[in-house]
Amino acid sequence: MLLSVIVPCYNEEENVECFYEELLKLESFFSQKELELEIIYVDDGSKDSTVPKVRSLHQKDERVHLVSFSRNFGKEAGMYAGLQKAKGDYVVIMDADLQDPPSLLPEMFSYIEQGYDSVATRRVTRKGEPPIRSFFARLFYKIMNKISKTEIVDGARDYRLMTRQVVDAILAMCEYNRFTKGIYGWVGYQTKWLEYENVERAHGETKFNFWKLFLYSIEGITAFSTVPLAIASFMGVLFCIAAFAAIVFLIIKNLIYHDPVAGWPSLVCIILLVSGVQLFCLGIVGQYLSKTYLEVKRRPIYLVKEEL
Numbered sequence: 001m002l003l004s005v006i007v008p009c010y011n012e013e014e015n016v017e018c019f020y021e022e023l024l025k026l027e028s029f030f031s032q033k034e035l036e037l038e039i040i041y042v043d044d045g046s047k048d049s050t051v052p053k054v055r056s057l058h059q060k061d062e063r064v065h066l067v068s069f070s071r072n073f074g075k076e077a078g079m080y081a082g083l084q085k086a087k088g089d090y091v092v093i094m095d096a097d098l099q100d101p102p103s104l105l106p107e108m109f110s111y112i113e114q115g116y117d118s119v120a121t122r123r124v125t126r127k128g129e130p131p132i133r134s135f136f137a138r139l140f141y142k143i144m145n146k147i148s149k150t151e152i153v154d155g156a157r158d159y160r161l162m163t164r165q166v167v168d169a170i171l172a173m174c175e176y177n178r179f180t181k182g183i184y185g186w187v188g189y190q191t192k193w194l195e196y197e198n199v200e201r202a203h204g205e206t207k208f209n210f211w212k213l214f215l216y217s218i219e220g221i222t223a224f225s226t227v228p229l230a231i232a233s234f235m236g237v238l239f240c241i242a243a244f245a246a247i248v249f250l251i252i253k254n255l256i257y258h259d260p261v262a263g264w265p266s267l268v269c270i271i272l273l274v275s276g277v278q279l280f281c282l283g284i285v286g287q288y289l290s291k292t293y294l295e296v297k298r299r300p301i302y303l304v305k306e307e308l
């Protein structure tokens, strides 16, 4: 049996070798289970010496492979490329920064042996992360689970061991706007969840700043929920009802109490409010439209510059 390990890397020069050494500490476990190993580093257009480092690993050990992109396409594209290249009967995706501890692999594999199709991990703490980031991350998962039918687990990592069947199901979803956490939920299959305490990055800095995460969250929402569109229609109905009530109120006030409406400030406020809501709803529709536009163009998810 072959186990493919996919490692998306973006400027991870300090981590490439560290990760390799850490993974090979499990060599005895692999041979005990008669697992052949294949390590696929997916270089996501790194500007540092990530690629030369992987090349020299490949020369030393031919189980190490490389897919190098022509530019930075994002981690989602990296994972997709890795899954496409993987030949394994079992496939696992792991971050290069050792935040997905390889030491969990034997336990994960034992669940696959018990008949689970995939073993997923989630971190129960967010120790070492800025509190603001944790707060918004939690908020995102809360909202997401309210508005989406697909289950997206709070704290879920992309660290997951899967059987070939699950990998093929994920590969069949060749959408351009990828949100893997949702895709995992959408394809289903029997999943075992393992929990662990957050581990801090081995070297270097996180590649996801707040803005990137915010855009990613919009990706997730538009890809796995249409509730925002319904909210737009709902607001329209709500405002019609409010306007109707206001008209009735003004007519009664005018005809019965002979007290006509005075002043433009109220008018300006109403116009601003209503046009604000209109633009907001238009923006929501625009988000879906723009995602559809990108999807329809059928551009490739990534472009390869070098492959080993």
Ligand code: UDP
Residues within 6 Å of the ligand: 007, 008, 009, 010, 011, 012, 044, 072, 073, 074, 075, 078, 094, 095, 096, 097, 099, 201, 205, 206, 207, 208
């Ligand atoms: N990564 C990538 N492309 C990107 C950003 C990140 O392939 O555009 C990789 C990165 O090298 C790492 C993994 O994705 O192996 C997770 O990134 P990071 O550790 O920066 O995210 P965090 O753990 O802070 O959420």
Ligand code: MG
Residues within 6 Å of the ligand: 095, 097, 099, 201, 206
């Ligand atoms: Mg990380």
